[in-house]
Amino acid sequence: MLSGHPDAAEFERELMMQDDASALGRPGVDRFDIDALVDDLVPVRRLRMRDGLAIALATMALCALAIAFSLGVRGDLANGAPNWMFILRSATLLMLGITAAAAALSSATPSVGGARQAFWKWSLGFAAIFPLGAAFVWVSDFRAIEGARSALDPAYGMQCLQMSTLCAAFVGTAMTLWMKRGAPVSPTRTGWLVGLASGSLGAAAYSIACSENVVMYIGTWYTLTIAGCAIAGRLIVPQVLRW
Amino acid sequence: MASQDDMLRQLMLAAQAGDRQAYARLLRECQIWLSRYFARRIPPSQIDDLVQETLISVHRKRATYDGERAFLPWLAAIGRYRWIDHLRKVYRASETGLDEALHAAPQDDTVIDGLSVDALLQQLPARQAEVIRLVKIAGYSITEAAERTGQSESLVKVNIHRGIRKMSALIEKV
Numbered sequence: 001m002l003s004g005h006p007d008a009a010e011f012e013r014e015l016m017m018q019d020d021a022s023a024l025g026r027p028g029v030d031r032f033d034i035d036a037l038v039d040d041l042v043p044v045r046r047l048r049m050r051d052g053l054a055i056a057l058a059t060m061a062l063c064a065l066a067i068a069f070s071l072g073v074r075g076d077l078a079n080g081a082p083n084w085m086f087i088l089r090s091a092t093l094l095m096l097g098i099t100a101a102a103a104a105l106s107s108a109t110p111s112v113g114g115a116r117q118a119f120w121k122w123s124l125g126f127a128a129i130f131p132l133g134a135a136f137v138w139v140s141d142f143r144a145i146e147g148a149r150s151a152l153d154p155a156y157g158m159q160c161l162q163m164s165t166l167c168a169a170f171v172g173t174a175m176t177l178w179m180k181r182g183a184p185v186s187p188t189r190t191g192w193l194v195g196l197a198s199g200s201l202g203a204a205a206y207s208i209a210c211s212e213n214v215v216m217y218i219g220t221w222y223t224l225t226i227a228g229c230a231i232a233g234r235l236i237v238p239q240v241l242r243w
Numbered sequence: 244m245a246s247q248d249d250m251l252r253q254l255m256l257a258a259q260a261g262d263r264q265a266y267a268r269l270l271r272e273c274q275i276w277l278s279r280y281f282a283r284r285i286p287p288s289q290i291d292d293l294v295q296e297t298l299i300s301v302h303r304k305r306a307t308y309d310g311e312r313a314f315l316p317w318l319a320a321i322g323r324y325r326w327i328d329h330l331r332k333v334y335r336a337s338e339t340g341l342d343e344a345l346h347a348a349p350q351d352d353t354v355i356d357g358l359s360v361d362a363l364l365q366q367l368p369a370r371q372a373e374v375i376r377l378v379k380i381a382g383y384s385i386t387e388a389a390e391r392t393g394q395s396e397s398l399v400k401v402n403i404h405r406g407i408r409k410m411s412a413l414i415e416k417v
Contacts, residue, residue, distance in 0.1 A: 033295055034270045037302045043261035044306040109307045110320035147270070183304040187323040 052105035052178040053098070056201060059174040060097070063167035063205035071163070071209040085213040090204055092130070097200030101175065104193035108182020120193065135221025140243040157221040160210055165223040168202025172233060176240055187238035195233015199226035251314040259305060270298055273318060280322050285329065297325040313362050371406030375397045
């Protein structure tokens, strides 16, 4: 396998010398254990982040289909003319979900010393326009609060939270099972990211049935969903991923 | 050092494909490297056990190595994880918690950066990395490097100076 490498011969000579050294009893070298591992060797398929991402997105798509069949699709989307707020909300959720999922899944391949991409931080910053917008309306426009009171009714918002969380649970479980094959060296960080990603993708799946376009509603209930999923991810996922 | 990493990378790729001879060589190299790595971190009496545990992790998680990246940072990440896990076990009895921040222990990154000059060079502009490789690693003179790269001698000097300064900044930032 190494015959094509220019330094192969020199390296083999070095290794032969090291073999001699180990035979003489070099500290820390135990041939028996290594031989046992070598005997156990079988070819492996390399773990690729894009496979995990495809699984996460496929799970989200299945959840969206289940939501569409069980709750129906919001009217403007069914008519082929979605409201701009729906487009903005969905794009934000998908962007945050995909970038956080990519960061979480790439941590399955460990490394130190190299800079990791952190697009999810930019996505999270952009997604903050919804809770910040809701907070701005809360403190600045009491008439808007009156108008949005029905949208903030927990009886309605709880459905959003519950269904989004249910979808997030499926996505998070799929991601975690895939991650178990990996070697995440910072399980806490990975747990946060899995929770953030699954919450965002779960909310995106439910979003096709949610008819609300009010920023206060989105900023409140969707934020609660994603924050709750991130906390759940932090608490649950590291326990599962320890290796 | 970069050639050592490249060699280990080749061995790991062969091992992932099922080459037992390459795998045996790789594990022996890893064993030596890990023994040195742990020697500065735990008492000598515990080194062998931790090396064995880490090698088993290497074996179980060998599918996670990405052949397009350097090998030693991958091995070091696994070694560091097992080391922290080992410390947790050791200190659990005395109820001493270890902070998750250990995952980012800066001294480890410095070690790996020292071992992976190639990874640092990849972060430099191509013209700077090229002349640093030629002059500082391969041993060519400024004049020879200028002829090989098509850069003027003064530009070679400037690029080496800027490149090394940037590498220093990268190490401090990690």
